[in-house]
Amino acid sequence: MPDTIDDVADELYLARPDEFVPTRDDAVARAKEQGDKDLARAIARLRRPTKAAWLANLLARKRADQLAALLSLAGDLADAQRTLDGSALRALSSQRSRLVAAMAREAGRLAYEAGDSAGESVLRELQGILEAGLADPAVADEIRSGRLTRTVSYSGFGPAAEPGTVPMPPRPVSLPDRIPAAAPAPAVEDDEAAARAERERERTERSRELTAAESEESSARHRQESDEAARQDAEAAHNDARERVSDLAAELETAREHERSVSATARAAAAAAKESARAAEAAAARAARARARYDELG
Structure with a gap:
C-alpha cells in the first residue's frame, strides 16, 4: 500500500532527531519510486524538530492521557486569572509546576527508551x-498533534482580567500577638563558620556562572537548530526547483521531438501534394489533347 503524508509524518516525528533527515530522505526516495512526486515534495518539506520539540512529540504519542490532563489545567488557570482569584491561582500554579516537572521527567525516560538522552537544559526547554501550551491554545494544539518542530516558550502573565472584575480577598492569616525578638548574633564568627560562608559564597558564584553558561549554550543551540531548519527548508526548496526544471526540460524535449516529427510529416505531405498537383496538371493536359483529337473527327 503506498505511503501517505500522514504515515510518513507519524514515522518521522517519532524518530530521534539525529535519524530524522536520513529517515526523511528514505521516505522521499520511496515516494519517487512509487511515482508520486507530489508526495515526495511534501515529505521533503517536513522540518526536523528541535530536541525539546521531539520530547513533546513523544509525550503526545506515548503519554497522550497524561498530557491531556496537564493541558486541561489551562481553562482553570485562565478562569482564576480572569477573576483574579489569588488563592485558586496559587494552588493551580503549584499543581501546574508539579505536573510540568513530572511530564518532563517522563519525557526524559521516553527518550532513554528510544536510545537517546535529554540533558537538564533540554528538559527545561x-x-x-508545556508552559506555553497551558497559556496559548494554539500552542496546545501543536503539542497535541505530535508534530511540533519548534521550541516555544511563554513569557506573559496569562489572560487579562475581565473588565470590572474585583480581586478575590486574600485568605486571613493569623499573626501572633507579639513577635519574639531575634536572638543576638554571636559577636565573633569562628573560623569554621567563616569557611562555610566562603564555600557558600563560592557555590553561589559558580551556580550563577553555570546558569549563565547553560543559558548561553541553550541560545546557541536554538540558533543552530533554527539555522539548520532554515538550511533544510532551503535545500528542500532547491530540490523542488531542480526537479521542476528537470520535469520542464523533459517536457520541452518531448515537445521538440513532437515538433520534429510533425515537421517531417508536414514536409512529406507538402511534397506529396506538390507531386499530386503536377500529376493532376499532366492528366488534365492529356485529357485536353484527347478531347481535341476526338472533336476533329466530327
Whole structure:
C-alpha cells in the first residue's frame, strides 16, 4: 500500500532527531519510486524538530492521557486569572509546576527508551513548551498533534482580567500577638563558620556562572537548530526547483521531438501534394489533347 503524508509524518516525528533527515530522505526516495512526486515534495518539506520539540512529540504519542490532563489545567488557570482569584491561582500554579516537572521527567525516560538522552537544559526547554501550551491554545494544539518542530516558550502573565472584575480577598492569616525578638548574633564568627560562608559564597558564584553558561549554550543551540531548519527548508526548496526544471526540460524535449516529427510529416505531405498537383496538371493536359483529337473527327 503506498505511503501517505500522514504515515510518513507519524514515522518521522517519532524518530530521534539525529535519524530524522536520513529517515526523511528514505521516505522521499520511496515516494519517487512509487511515482508520486507530489508526495515526495511534501515529505521533503517536513522540518526536523528541535530536541525539546521531539520530547513533546513523544509525550503526545506515548503519554497522550497524561498530557491531556496537564493541558486541561489551562481553562482553570485562565478562569482564576480572569477573576483574579489569588488563592485558586496559587494552588493551580503549584499543581501546574508539579505536573510540568513530572511530564518532563517522563519525557526524559521516553527518550532513554528510544536510545537517546535529554540533558537538564533540554528538559527545561520542554517545560517551557508545556508552559506555553497551558497559556496559548494554539500552542496546545501543536503539542497535541505530535508534530511540533519548534521550541516555544511563554513569557506573559496569562489572560487579562475581565473588565470590572474585583480581586478575590486574600485568605486571613493569623499573626501572633507579639513577635519574639531575634536572638543576638554571636559577636565573633569562628573560623569554621567563616569557611562555610566562603564555600557558600563560592557555590553561589559558580551556580550563577553555570546558569549563565547553560543559558548561553541553550541560545546557541536554538540558533543552530533554527539555522539548520532554515538550511533544510532551503535545500528542500532547491530540490523542488531542480526537479521542476528537470520535469520542464523533459517536457520541452518531448515537445521538440513532437515538433520534429510533425515537421517531417508536414514536409512529406507538402511534397506529396506538390507531386499530386503536377500529376493532376499532366492528366488534365492529356485529357485536353484527347478531347481535341476526338472533336476533329466530327
